[in-house]
Amino acid sequence: MAWLGESGLAGLPLEVLPVRLGSLPSDGVSRIMASLGKGVLSSSGWLVSRVATAVEGERLADLVKAYHEAHPLDPGMSLQALRAASGDTGTRPPDAILDIVIDWTVRKQLLEVAGGVVRRPGWVGASDEGASEAKTALARRLTEAGWQVPTIAELEREFATLPVRALLAHLMREGGVEQVDLERYAVPGALREFRTALEATLRELGSATPAVLRGRFGLTRKYLIPLLEWADRRGITVRKGDTRVLTRLTGRNRGT
DSSP states (O other): HHHHHHHHGGOOOGGGGGTTOOOOOOOHHHHHHHHHHGGGGEEEEEEEEEHHHHHHHHHHHHHHHHHHHHHHOOOOOOOHHHHHHHHSTOOOHHHHHHHHHHHHHHHSSSOOOEETTEEEEOOOOOOOHHHHHHHHHHHHHHHEEEEEEOOOHHHHHHTTTSSHHHHHHHHTTTSOOOEETTTTOOOOHHHHHHHHHHHHHHHSSSBBOHHHHHHHHHHHHHHHHHHHHHHHHTTTTTEEEEEEGGGGGGGOOOOO
């Protein structure tokens, strides 16, 4: 058990045990194996501890769950990709050990395998038509919001039956939305309009506080501050104390 604990997912080939245990006959090895009970799993001449198997199996189940969230259209993750993701960086367990781990996840009902695809039990990928309609509805909501950009949590309450975060990720990859901050996405057109209005105002005033900009744009701090911080990160504006000025007016062009 100590050797198995040290080997982790690398496991131990059964053939080395007689030598490591002192050249015991095969029946001696079999008795020792039997005494280990459920603490050891075996397949195709390889041994691995149940603890290492469980830890890796739960990690792989989390990977598949994350894949579902990022790819709601897909029926699941390919078995080949999951096997490639197993083990530590640069250290892939033997195929027999991977078989043990995946079999364990299936028996524990953490995953199911069908036709070379791995998925969480009960997972059904959204149809192309259904996902397209969901993305359209989400994009329409953000377009209608304009500069009053809702948070992800607000969208999840509004679209309770949809995988909002996954759909936003798809929309961003397609260029349909842009990330404002960790909790907000806006359509590119709204951000371009905000940038144009902000630049025009700051060219006119030279500098402006959020209070002045609230009056100009008719936005509360809830909506204005995330947009101003987005403009800061994009290099459109620079914050000086409680005021914003255009970057190019400071002589510090950031390439925007």
